[in-house]
Amino acid sequence: MDVLSDLFLDYTLRTVALGSAALGIVSGALGAFAVLRRQALLGDAMSHAALPGVALAFLITGSRAPLVLMIGAALTGWLAAVAIVYIVRASRTNTDTAMALMLSVFFGAGLVVLTFIQRQPAAGKAGLDKFLFGQAAAMLESDVITMASVGAVGLLGVLVLWKEFKLLSFDPDFAATLGMPTRRLDMLLTSLLVIAIVVGLKTVGVVLMSAMVVAPGAAARQWTNRLGVMVTLSALFGAAAGVLGALLSTTAQTSTGPTIVLVATGLVVVSLLFAPTRGLVWTRMHAWRSQRILALEAVMSDLAALAAQHSSDATRPHDVAALHAVRGRALVDRALSELAADGLAQRHDGGGWSLTPRGLAEADRLARLRRAPSDFL
Amino acid sequence: MRLRTSNVLAVQATDLTLAYQQRPVLWDVDLDVPQGVLMAIVGPNGAGKTTLLRTVLGLLRPAAGEVRVFGRPYAEQRRLVAYVPQRGSVDWDFPTTALDIVTMGTYSGLGWVRRPGASERSRATAALAQVGMQAYADRQISQLSGGQQQRVFLARALVQDAQVYLMDEPFQGVDATTERAIVNLLRALRADGKTVVAVHHDLQTVAEYFDQVTLLNVRRIAAGPVGKVFTDENLRLTYGGRVAGIGGPTNGTEHEAHL
Numbered sequence: 001m002d003v004l005s006d007l008f009l010d011y012t013l014r015t016v017a018l019g020s021a022a023l024g025i026v027s028g029a030l031g032a033f034a035v036l037r038r039q040a041l042l043g044d045a046m047s048h049a050a051l052p053g054v055a056l057a058f059l060i061t062g063s064r065a066p067l068v069l070m071i072g073a074a075l076t077g078w079l080a081a082v083a084i085v086y087i088v089r090a091s092r093t094n095t096d097t098a099m100a101l102m103l104s105v106f107f108g109a110g111l112v113v114l115t116f117i118q119r120q121p122a123a124g125k126a127g128l129d130k131f132l133f134g135q136a137a138a139m140l141e142s143d144v145i146t147m148a149s150v151g152a153v154g155l156l157g158v159l160v161l162w163k164e165f166k167l168l169s170f171d172p173d174f175a176a177t178l179g180m181p182t183r184r185l186d187m188l189l190t191s192l193l194v195i196a197i198v199v200g201l202k203t204v205g206v207v208l209m210s211a212m213v214v215a216p217g218a219a220a221r222q223w224t225n226r227l228g229v230m231v232t233l234s235a236l237f238g239a240a241a242g243v244l245g246a247l248l249s250t251t252a253q254t255s256t257g258p259t260i261v262l263v264a265t266g267l268v269v270v271s272l273l274f275a276p277t278r279g280l281v282w283t284r285m286h287a288w289r290s291q292r293i294l295a296l297e298a299v300m301s302d303l304a305a306l307a308a309q310h311s312s313d314a315t316r317p318h319d320v321a322a323l324h325a326v327r328g329r330a331l332v333d334r335a336l337s338e339l340a341a342d343g344l345a346q347r348h349d350g351g352g353w354s355l356t357p358r359g360l361a362e363a364d365r366l367a368r369l370r371r372a373p374s375d376f377l
Numbered sequence: 378m379r380l381r382t383s384n385v386l387a388v389q390a391t392d393l394t395l396a397y398q399q400r401p402v403l404w405d406v407d408l409d410v411p412q413g414v415l416m417a418i419v420g421p422n423g424a425g426k427t428t429l430l431r432t433v434l435g436l437l438r439p440a441a442g443e444v445r446v447f448g449r450p451y452a453e454q455r456r457l458v459a460y461v462p463q464r465g466s467v468d469w470d471f472p473t474t475a476l477d478i479v480t481m482g483t484y485s486g487l488g489w490v491r492r493p494g495a496s497e498r499s500r501a502t503a504a505l506a507q508v509g510m511q512a513y514a515d516r517q518i519s520q521l522s523g524g525q526q527q528r529v530f531l532a533r534a535l536v537q538d539a540q541v542y543l544m545d546e547p548f549q550g551v552d553a554t555t556e557r558a559i560v561n562l563l564r565a566l567r568a569d570g571k572t573v574v575a576v577h578h579d580l581q582t583v584a585e586y587f588d589q590v591t592l593l594n595v596r597r598i599a600a601g602p603v604g605k606v607f608t609d610e611n612l613r614l615t616y617g618g619r620v621a622g623i624g625g626p627t628n629g630t631e632h633e634a635h636l
Contacts, residue, residue: 170471177460178485225472225517
């Protein structure tokens, strides 16, 4: 496996890796805000809506310069976002419907213009269709420089207006009462998201670009409870998915966009399963453990109650048949053997059970704890 | 900064009218809040209580009417007004801590771009202590109970150091500890000469917690000192006869509200 050494020696691979890292960082950082503001689908609509912009920009200017195509993409992508907001505000159409509508209208228009261009004899049309599913291999140094500079504008916006965007994402009404121009901030943050989308458009493609907006943020949310850490992690995840996916697709000659998205999805799956505190595995283990502890406590308090009925001899053995009947044989037996292993309960010769003196004290402590008002309420 | 303009109302909204589609939500509503009182806004569901608060705050644009704070338009006096929204209006799974939420109350004093620093954080910590939440400063906000989240919102308003506090259902779904903490806080604010307007649902506690009340059902039914205005007759007018024998000043028998 010498992809790694090629990475530093091979010009094409190095270019691809740098460009994919740039697009991943930008889409990851801004995508984190989209995830928190529940605008994942807006990202999808905007990336599809960028296609007619790419095609029209080429048609009008005849140029395939990355900046020209990016500006075209940003304009129609942004237009779609404005149209969605306007439709929702002016009519009774809900956001879902408005987004689906704009996504298909703009994407359809983009395909129409694209097929029109394909039939033209004009030179230099080749490669526009790559905007559908993306292509990393054709990336040039000039592409990378454009992507990095445009992306830097997006990142800078987030850094400068960090506290404004944080408050806007958490509680826009409160932000408005502080005198913040929330509508304009909202527009600005959405525009920065458009920037993040157009940076990755040629590499990942309009069809799957939204995954690069959503996946890193969704994965990052699992690992942290701090916004700063989440946005940073999201940028790193985006970069990792971009670089890994682009290199894999270049060496294996698969479509770049889908490969990047598969890698990003892998990160999401791992995060959903294994992140501490929020991960599925962790929550399951936690639930299982607390159920076990509850079972132990229940059986202890049962035994303590039986002991209380015979105050003369607290450690006198009791028949646990009644416990079996009430709580289930398997649960009671497992709990009893665990209690015995901890020295809290003991089995007597006749088959009866009782708490040990230490078990009695522990049961008493727990009962007192349960009666005390919880500070959590 | 303490305003000693005794004859100017802390909040004065006149002729507020607001409609969704064709349905009026507020109709020609006045709100007169003297300085230094605790006022409850009371009325049935859909009476426009929250809408009234949001209109006063400029979050909704009324079809008619204006809002003045200490005699001047609200837009000029924004800094004097703090807002405590309903707890359910935000996503508590947002990745941040209780202290960070409270620090948000300092943002208006910071202006653009500048980040909160040590002095903002220490003010926020003090505000958390005021609501008995200093031990939870670094807690992720989704790990707080409902009452604790409510207290975090109150602390965020306290740190704004405003003159007028507008609260939307501060007692909604909170435990007894928090309810006591909020009541003590309201009284401390009043003792400081501050003014509080709160949307309130529990008719039984109106007389105990508040000095003044505005009874609202799309129109303003009555407003004034609780002792004068909070009567069975006015409540019947507000709730459309669906309230049986609420404790007005003369009636201490059945305290039952059907909302």
